[in-house]
Amino acid sequence: MNKALTCRETTYLVISARDEPLGQAQQQALAAHLQTCAYCRTANAQFTTLFAQLDALLARGVQP
Numbered sequence: 442m443n444k445a446l447t448c449r450e451t452t453y454l455v456i457s458a459r460d461e462p463l464g465q466a467q468q469q470a471l472a473a474h475l476q477t478c479a480y481c482r483t484a485n486a487q488f489t490t491l492f493a494q495l496d497a498l499l500a501r502g503v504q505p
C-alpha cells in the first residue's frame with residue numbers, strides 16, 4: 442500500500458538508500474514524490490552529486 446511521502450521522508454529515504462537498498466514500495470513512493478516535487482528533485486540531484494564526490498575522494502584515499 443502506497444502513501445504519499447512528505448519532503449522530509451523523501452530526503453530521509455534518499456540518504457538512507459546510500460546505506461541499505463530501499464524496498465520496492467519505498468522506491469515507488471520515492472519516485473512518485475520526485476515526479477511531483479521540484480524541491481526534492483533538486484535535493485536528490487545535489488545529494489547524488491555530493492555522494493559521488495565523496496565516493497571519488499574515498500576511493501583515492503584522500504583524507505578530509
Ligand SMILES: [Zn+2]
Nearest residue numbers: 448478480481
Ligand atoms: Zn518533496
